[in-house]
Amino acid sequence: MPLVKISGLKKSFKGNEVIKGLNFVLKRGKCTALLGPNGAGKTTTLKMLSGLLAPSTGTIEFSDAKKGEDIRRFIGYLPQYPVFYDWMSGGEFLEYAGRLAGLQKKEAKERTEELLALTGIADAKKRAVGKYSGGMKQRLGIAQALIHRPKLIMLDEPVSALDPFGRREVLELLERLKTETTVLFSTHILNDAEEVCDEILFLHDGKIVEAGTMEELRERHQQQKIELQFRGSAENVEELFAASPFVQKTVRSGANLTLLVNDIEGARKIILQTASEKDLPLVKFESSRMSLEDIFMKVVAK
Numbered sequence: 001m002p003l004v005k006i007s008g009l010k011k012s013f014k015g016n017e018v019i020k021g022l023n024f025v026l027k028r029g030k031c032t033a034l035l036g037p038n039g040a041g042k043t044t045t046l047k048m049l050s051g052l053l054a055p056s057t058g059t060i061e062f063s064d065a066k067k068g069e070d071i072r073r074f075i076g077y078l079p080q081y082p083v084f085y086d087w088m089s090g091g092e093f094l095e096y097a098g099r100l101a102g103l104q105k106k107e108a109k110e111r112t113e114e115l116l117a118l119t120g121i122a123d124a125k126k127r128a129v130g131k132y133s134g135g136m137k138q139r140l141g142i143a144q145a146l147i148h149r150p151k152l153i154m155l156d157e158p159v160s161a162l163d164p165f166g167r168r169e170v171l172e173l174l175e176r177l178k179t180e181t182t183v184l185f186s187t188h189i190l191n192d193a194e195e196v197c198d199e200i201l202f203l204h205d206g207k208i209v210e211a212g213t214m215e216e217l218r219e220r221h222q223q224q225k226i227e228l229q230f231r232g233s234a235e236n237v238e239e240l241f242a243a244s245p246f247v248q249k250t251v252r253s254g255a256n257l258t259l260l261v262n263d264i265e266g267a268r269k270i271i272l273q274t275a276s277e278k279d280l281p282l283v284k285f286e287s288s289r290m291s292l293e294d295i296f297m298k299v300v301a302k
């Protein structure tokens with residue numbers, strides 16, 4: 001049974017519908033990415049799931065909750081722009097968050113120690129939060145969201161504003177979190193979703209336009225790709241290959257030419273034969289699978 005079932009979820013602001021009927025489930029113990037460009041509706045969706053915003057219509061069912069039970073105790077939430085008291089130390093902040101979440105003093109202290117260790121900031125326990133790096137602040141925010149042992153943790157763009165070091169720290173932490181709880185995180189960065197998540201939900205213009213595991217998405221949008229690179233301008237190569245059997249689409253970008261093909265072996269033979277016969281200045285030949293970005297562009301274009 002899934003942990004959460006979302007049915008017919010909609011949200012309008014002053015008559016403008018921005019979330020247009022979402023239906024999906026969050027599987028227990030999995031990491032799901034809510035992926036979409038700016039304005040797709042990721043924050044609005046997470047706010048509804050976390051109880052911060054009332055849906056216009058639709059239902060959010062936690063399978064572990066009794067009828068009428070306050071679901072917020074099942075949820076940990078890290079907003080896109082978390083706010084901290086800079087003068088508090090990381091340890092004080094977590095204990096304070098624990099007390100606010102209803103933990104007894106002793107329990108809040110113990111949980112603080114556990115989470116400082118889990119998120120890798122134990123050494124900075126006594127340091128003022130104002131002196132933390134961006135990555136450390138995000139890790140503290142994740143620790144705060146976990147303080148009451150939620151069944152689901154939701155993170156709104158947890159790595160988007162970080163430099164490459166901070167981003168790596170938080171992505172590695174997300175990998176570890178998957179063993180502790182169910183994770184839903186939003187991002188507009190496709191690589192992050194591909195790297196960390198088991199399940200992917202593509203949100204576009206308030207609708208889920210595609211969903212599944214990376215393997216399912218690849219299978220559904222199976223498309224083989226050959227990337228060629230030429231020395232110099234290599235004029236007319238696009239026209240030359242566009243007419244080849246097995247080639248469905250060509251995309252030219254400077255010295256690079258991408259060919260979407262329906263038979264990689266057949267296309268390979270013809271391309272190499274043509275390059276040899278016409279003495280084309282071919283310097284790179286690479287065949288590859290569709291990336292998440294390719295799939296996203298294809299789905300959105302549809």
Ligand SMILES: Nc1ncnc2c1ncn2[C@@H]1O[C@H](COP(=O)(O)OP(=O)(O)OP(=O)(O)O)[C@@H](O)[C@H]1O
Nearest residue numbers: 013018036037038039040041042043044045080188
């Ligand atoms: N309180 C509000 N009042 C009116 N419109 C809103 C409100 N909150 C969000 N919207 C609109 O809803 C749409 C979705 O916004 P949302 O912030 O959920 O998108 P997002 O995918 O999280 O984008 P971003 O990546 O930029 O944060 C946008 O068009 C936004 O302008």
